[in-house]
Amino acid sequence: MTDLTKPAMIEMKMVHKAFGSNQVLRGVDLRIARGSSMVIIGGSGTGKSVMLKSVLGLIQQDSGQILVDGKDAGNGHSGRDRDAFLARFGMLFQGAALFDSLPVWQNVAFRLLRGSLKRPKDEAREIAIEKLRRVGLKADVADRLPAELSGGMQKRVGLARAIAAEPEIIFFDEPTTGLDPIMSGVINDLIREIVVEMGATAMTITHDMSSVRAIADNVAMLHGGKIRWTGPASKMDASGDPYVEQFISGSAEGPIEAVR
Amino acid sequence: MTPLALLRRLGAATLGLLASLGRLSTFAVSTFLHMLRPPIYGREVLNALLQVGWLSLPVVGLTAIFTGGALALQIYAGGARFNAEAVVPQIVAIGMVRELGPVLVGLMIAARVTSSIAAEIATMKVTEQIDALVTLSTHPMKYLVAPRVLAGLLTVPALVGIGDIIGIMGGYVVATQNLGFNPATYLVNTVNFLEIHDIISSLVKGAVFGVIATTLGCYYGMNSGRGAQGVGRATKSSVETAAVLILAANFVLTGVFFSL
Numbered sequence: 413m414t415d416l417t418k419p420a421m422i423e424m425k426m427v428h429k430a431f432g433s434n435q436v437l438r439g440v441d442l443r444i445a446r447g448s449s450m451v452i453i454g455g456s457g458t459g460k461s462v463m464l465k466s467v468l469g470l471i472q473q474d475s476g477q478i479l480v481d482g483k484d485a486g487n488g489h490s491g492r493d494r495d496a497f498l499a500r501f502g503m504l505f506q507g508a509a510l511f512d513s514l515p516v517w518q519n520v521a522f523r524l525l526r527g528s529l530k531r532p533k534d535e536a537r538e539i540a541i542e543k544l545r546r547v548g549l550k551a552d553v554a555d556r557l558p559a560e561l562s563g564g565m566q567k568r569v570g571l572a573r574a575i576a577a578e579p580e581i582i583f584f585d586e587p588t589t590g591l592d593p594i595m596s597g598v599i600n601d602l603i604r605e606i607v608v609e610m611g612a613t614a615m616t617i618t619h620d621m622s623s624v625r626a627i628a629d630n631v632a633m634l635h636g637g638k639i640r641w642t643g644p645a646s647k648m649d650a651s652g653d654p655y656v657e658q659f660i661s662g663s664a665e666g667p668i669e670a671v672r
Numbered sequence: 673m674t675p676l677a678l679l680r681r682l683g684a685a686t687l688g689l690l691a692s693l694g695r696l697s698t699f700a701v702s703t704f705l706h707m708l709r710p711p712i713y714g715r716e717v718l719n720a721l722l723q724v725g726w727l728s729l730p731v732v733g734l735t736a737i738f739t740g741g742a743l744a745l746q747i748y749a750g751g752a753r754f755n756a757e758a759v760v761p762q763i764v765a766i767g768m769v770r771e772l773g774p775v776l777v778g779l780m781i782a783a784r785v786t787s788s789i790a791a792e793i794a795t796m797k798v799t800e801q802i803d804a805l806v807t808l809s810t811h812p813m814k815y816l817v818a819p820r821v822l823a824g825l826l827t828v829p830a831l832v833g834i835g836d837i838i839g840i841m842g843g844y845v846v847a848t849q850n851l852g853f854n855p856a857t858y859l860v861n862t863v864n865f866l867e868i869h870d871i872i873s874s875l876v877k878g879a880v881f882g883v884i885a886t887t888l889g890c891y892y893g894m895n896s897g898r899g900a901q902g903v904g905r906a907t908k909s910s911v912e913t914a915a916v917l918i919l920a921a922n923f924v925l926t927g928v929f930f931s932l
Contacts, residue, residue, distance in 0.1 A: 511805075
């Protein structure tokens with residue numbers, strides 16, 4: 413099972429969430445150790461994104477508890493508390509979610525240009541360019557607009573923005589969706605390197621098995637609104653769970669219904 | 673349909689209407705609270721002033737000048753039936769300042785500004801840019817909504833004032849060039865006839881319409897459904913509702929200013 417010797421950074425206990433009559437999460441229990449990389453797998457529409465967004469408080473769970481570093485994530489956060497809470501996170505969105513009205517460097521340095529982490533413009537720009545370099549982009553993209561970049565470059569900018577303020581926890585929402593296999597490999601390697609070098613706790617949701625193998629210390633499979641299986645990535649292939657096996661092999665035959 | 677089913681449907685529609693009115697009111701109140709409390713994003717406010725106010729000038733000017741001109745022609749033609757052609761300057765001034773100036777500017781702002789705000793914010797919502805703002809510790813109500821509504825509150829009265837003047841100018845040009853009015857007499861009649869009360873009512877209407885137009889654009893954008901269809905629907909509903917609310921508010925304000 414997951415490493416219980418290290419303290420938990422994120423803990424979900426019996427988390428439920430429904431949208432109208434659609435019960436998405438039906439009691440999710442998950443523990444992510446500090447400094448580890450957890451990858452959540454599961455089919456489309458199984459609630460992986462909902463899980464991630466409920467940790468950030470973008471979605472409020474109906475019942476159950478979410479702890480971040482031992483403290484309740486959702487409740488009682490307002491104003492400055494909420495600001496401080498969110499400052500611990502970085503997130504790479506599925507479509508990169510760059511602000512298309514701002515040039516690339518201001519996207520990367522967004523958090524450094526306003527709010528509690530605000531610093532002088534020149535310094536923020538310098539940090540932005542350094543982070544862009546870290547994700548393999550040259551300084552000359554800094555002044556371009558996001559719409560002028562390719563999908564892979566946008567993902568890199570999104571990654572640079574996620575790590576710009578040196579967060580303790582980084583979320584990756586489908587980091588390789590829409591990229592070609594080579595660019596996927598590059599992004600996977602970057603994520604792995606950055607998470608290791610920053611010592612951050614990472615939570616990734618994906619249905620791309622190459623991402624899982626590149627990024628994960630631990631894997632959890634979400635199915636039917638619950639965590640179906642969780643364990644170290646090395647034991648994933650011998651899980652003995654028919655659901656996990658079907659997901660890994662990508663077979664249409666198995667306990668998971670192919671028509672959703 | 674049985675009477676009971678009819679009643680039920682009527683009840684559901686009424687409840688739905690009241691619920692959306694409630695949500696809209698809550699949104700408006702929350703917008704004002706965010707406007708008053710720091711942080712205030714100066715650059716966003718400047719940009720909104722530019723977009724809502726300055727860039728609306730051409731369309732406001734053109735609308736007003738043609739309307740003022742047509743008004744002068746109509747009053748001349750109508751007045752001629754009972755030998756009252758001479759009232760053209762007075763009626764043009766009253767008509768433009770009290771009603772047509774504020775209403776037409778309000779509707780043009782609904783067409784130009786409400787639609788673009790709704791489409792922009794809805795697209796940001798659909799592409800997860802709103803979620804990204806939150807994860808970067810920036811409140812969307814403060815960053816996106818408050819600056820735009822503030823710009824509506826400040827610039828639309830100015831636009832209405834300018835529209836009033838240009839509308840009167842339109843009437844003046846037509847009356848002096850085509851209808852044989854003496855320029856000096858026309859201006860003296862206009863100025864003498866207008867009261868400060870008329871001008872205040874015009875500007876107050878402008879402020880109210882500016883708030884309605886920008887708030888609705890933001891409200892429908894923030895509550896947009898998914899995908900291209902969601903953005904389209906949000907845009908359509910925002911302009912529709914803004915136009916109707918502007919006309920309804922105009923009726924109420926005219927009642928307050930001129931019949932009490």
